[in-house]
Every structure is written in structure tokens, then in C-alpha cells.
Amino acid sequence: MNIAADSCFIGQGPDMLDRFNSASAWERADAQWPNHEQRTLICARVSNETHDVRTFVFHTQDGQLFSFEPGQFITVSAEIDGKEVSRCYTISSPPTRPYTLSITVKRTPGGVMSNWLHENMKAGLALKAFGPSGVFTPSSGPAAKSLYLSAGSGVTPLMSMTRAALDLGPNRDIVFIHSARTPEDIIFRKELSTLCGLSDPLRVIHICEALGNEPDWSGPVGRLNLDLLKELVPDFRDREVFICGPGGYMDASRKMLLEGGHDPARYHQESFNFAETVECAEEPASTTADQTERTERSEHTGYTVRLARSGREFTMDGTQTVLVAARKAGVPLPSSCSQGICGTCKTKVLEGSVDMKHNGGIRPREIEKGMRLMCCSRPTSDLVLDL
Secondary structure, three states, rough: OHHHHHHHHOOOOOOOOHHOHHHHHHHHHHOOOOOOOEEEEEEEEEEEEOOOOEEEEEEEEEOOOOOOOOEEEEEEEEOOOEEEEEEEEEOOOOOOOOOEEEEEOOOOOOOOHHHHHHHHHOOOEEEEEEEEEEEHHHHHHOOOHHHHHEEEEHHHHHHHHHHHHHHHHOEEEEEEEEEEEHHHOOHHHHHHHHHHHHHEEEEEEEEOOOOOOOOOOOOOEOOHHHHOOOOOOOHHOOHHHHHHOOHHHHHHHHHHHHHHHOOOOHHEEEOOHHHHOOOOOOOOOOHHHHHHHHHHHOOOOOOOEEEEEEEEEEEEEEOHHHHHHHHOOOOOOOOOOOOOOOOOOEEEEEEEEEEEEOOOOOOOHHHHEEEEEHHHHHOOOEEEEEO
């Protein structure tokens, strides 16, 4: 990103809302830092959000500015105990402040990367990261009125959206409901309170399961339910809903909204649970139909896959995904979920064709441009990839 490219965001004109919601307004992000490109980030500072959540702020090694859509994530990599470990973390900072990029990480029991970051990352240290990816962004559901629902560390993509929305103009009608275990577990509590003071249409509501060490807590106690939602947000049916949090929370919230008459077409959830990311599986889960189809294609062997940039080449058959075949050939490709969800392995197919069956990790406009997810694409001809 350069300053000239960002000039469209200066000021608070009447079209700021359209630019916040428009995919074309953020489209340059893909070109500025492609998701398959790994860069070195330098930690600028570390700050404590709660007793087990920290924000890590980075700048680039070469002074380049960051460009991404609010709600997207990056895939960070580090050598931990002699092994390369990669994890996805949502960007919590807004793209409207391009000189730094932040990830906010909850320290989880047994979490290899989260514990390593909390114990080791400090100002001046480097961290490798692949470019932004993900489709959980405002442009996936343009709307004048939004309802943000989050629980725990699921607050991070919605925080990026909220920060960006207010940076582009204080007139965004957002109701932000965040659920936490106790008041002391509320992430970004002070900042969200400050943002409410800057924007009249922004409402932030915290719901805590228990009082913890704050017996004078005056907010709702318990869990979000339909009756409480109707009381807090009477017009919730008129709002575009964006939700992120643990799987159980998102399932319960989706059911609650459906029971309340909310249009499911206006519901958007972060389908990849970053907090539960594990090492990539060799193959995505497959159905019986998938297995049958692979058997029928098994006779098609000897496809050649060439990487245009590196010049590397390997052969494979039509029963494997390109990602799995590349790994077996010792060719490293960026990846994370291996399920067609996160979008980290998104690559442009310069020549040839593939059969791709994804789970939401790529947009129609990206497919039109020739992009494909290598984790769920099987060749139907020889290939040349933009790698």
C-alpha cells in the first residue's frame, strides 16, 4: 500500500459507508501483500489486554505499509523446539492505520504458538508471516446497520472492523455485543468504551457469565439468549450479523437468531476457529462420493506442476490435492487449515485447470481472476502456478 492509494480514505464524505463495505475499496490488499508471500515482521511492542491475552504490534522489516481487509487474518510461523509451527491469527488492528499490524493472542493451555508468543515475543524480535487472507469481512455483507457478536478472543476481527469503521467516519450504526467469562476477561474493554464516546451510533454491550472479582458489575450476567437480545437490540432482524467465537457459541447464536426470525442470508460467521488450530492434516476430510470420484480419476497420472517463479516442478496424479502432492515432493506451499476454509494456500493458476471443492475460503471474484485453493484442488491437466 502507498499513501496515494490510501487517499480515498481521507475525510468523512457521504461515500465512506460504501467504501467500508465495498470489496473494490479493499481490493488492492491482495496485490500489496499476497497471501502466499511470506514476509518478516518486527515486533514493535507487546501490551497486556487481560491476564491471559496480549496484543503484539509489528512493523515490516523493509518499511512497507500493510494492506488488508478488516476481519482478515495472517498465518505466522516460528521454529519452536526445532520444528516449524504455523498458526492463523486474526488481525486486530484496522487497515486504516497501515504503518503497523497487530494480532491479539489468548494464551491457551497446550497452545504451542500462543504460549511461545507470550513467553518469547518482545520488541525487536522477528516473526515470519504469510499475507492476509479470509472472507469474514464487511464486504461480504454490505449493510447500513450491523450487529457484531463475539465471545472470548473472537472479538479480534470485529475489533478490526469497528476500528476501521470509526476511522472512516463516526456515523456507522453498529451494535457490538461481546460475551466474556468475567469482567476482568473482557478484551479491549477500555478502548471500546472510548470508541463509544466518539460515535453516538456505536453501542457496545458486555455480557459476563460470572462477576469474578468485580461484584459491582452492572452489565448483564449470564449468557446471550433471545429474550435478552430482543431487549438489547429490538431491531436485530434489520441488521447484518457478523459473529466470531468458539464453535459452541456460534452454533447457539445462529440457532437463537433463526428462532428470532433473523434472515440467515444476513448472517456471517468466522468459519475457521483459529483458537483450535492444529497441525495441518495430510488430506481434507472426504466423503464417499469424493473417494469414488478419486478412484474414477486414478487412471489420470503424470500431471506436471510447475511453479513459475521458483522454477520448481513435480508430477502428481489426479487423486491428490496439489498441496498434498507438493508436500510429498518436498515443495513448500503456504497453508494452514487444509480444509478449503482459511484461504492461506490461495494461488493463481497461470496455465491448466483444476477441480476445486472449497468451503468458503475463496471469493467468486478471486476465482474469476484464476485463483484457486491448493488444499482442495485436484489437477485435470498439467499446471503452471504463480509461485
